[in-house]
Structure formats: C-alpha cells, structure tokens
Amino acid sequence: MRKKSFEYQHYNHSIGLAIVHLVFVPKRRKPVLKSDIRNRLYQIWQELATDKNWNIRACEIAPDHVHLFIEFPPTIPIHLIVRFLKGRSSNFLRKEFP
Template sequence: MLGGQIEARLKALIREVIEEKGAWLVELEVLPDHVQLLVEVDPRFGIHKLVKAIKGRSFRVLRQEFQSLTSKLPTLWTHSSFVATVGGAPLEVVKRYVEKNQKNR
C-alpha cells in the first residue's frame, strides 16, 4: 500500500511533522506495510507525542488525497508502535545498524 505517490507524500508529511515538533530526522524508510524512523527528539517533548502527531496527520491527509485508501483500508495505522532508545551509542553506529537490517528484510 505504501508505494509510489503515496510513499512520496507520506515522506513529505513525516518530514513536515518532525520539523514542526522540533525533532531531527536522521533516517526514514517506508516499506510496503510499515515505516521506520530514526529521529532525535527532545525527551521533554516525548517520542510518543511525535509518533501520534505523525500518524494523525498522515492518516487524515493521505485519506483525503488518495481516495483508494478509503476503500481499501478501514484505517491506515494500527494503535501500536515500537520505540527504542539508543542511549549513548554513536549516531553512525546506529545508522549503519538500521541500514544493514533494512537491506536484509
């Protein structure tokens, strides 16, 4: 479902929300059935708020702009998400890990 024009628009929406919330996008990967992000977020804001904002806006906008999504899917996102912190790991190490694991899917 998340390919072509939908993927391009989704990436733009994600970038918009991340910028508005004062976070920093490190990596973004859209796969056919899910999205993976590596972002730096102020802990006082909270990653859960960022994820909620991304899901909310992308759900509304994509369903308005792509009518096929309204007939094929009752909802675009599940209520679940997976979040992990990387603590003091160097950013380059985390990026390489994410890139390696994406290619092996």
C-alpha cells in the same frame, strides 16, 4: 536538516539525547505504501519534523511497513510524537488518496 553525528542537546538544567526507532505497519500489513503515497508520506513527516523542531535521522518506507529514526527533545513523551506522526499522515493521506 540532517545531522551527521550524535550531538547532545543542552537545556537550562540538563543535557540529553533522545533518538527513537519507530516501526509503523498498515492495517493487516497491506502493501499500500507505494509510489505517490510513499513520497507524500515522507513529505508530510518532513514538514511535521520541521514544524516541531525534530530531526529525522533515517526513514525507510517499504510497501508494508516503515522504519523511522527520529531525534527529539527529551522533554516530549514518545507517545505524543507517535500521535502527531500517525495522526497528521493518516488525515492527509486519507483526504488525498481515498
């Protein structure tokens, strides 16, 4: 579910909008994010975003790096988002593409 415009999220005692631009790079910037791996990575992140109620605003996957704009509730620290994204994708991709 993609939103077209920026909408502030309303909570019990606050209003906020948290969107972050993340850049991920494979080890030694090897061009490994191609074809099936690229598609599976995007699918894993979409599933995770749906589970966690996040919104992926934009995702550009190049062979040697990834740009990701993600919207999330401001109560979640950014380091946890990075941990979930990298952890789940690394685990699944290593099992599926040895």
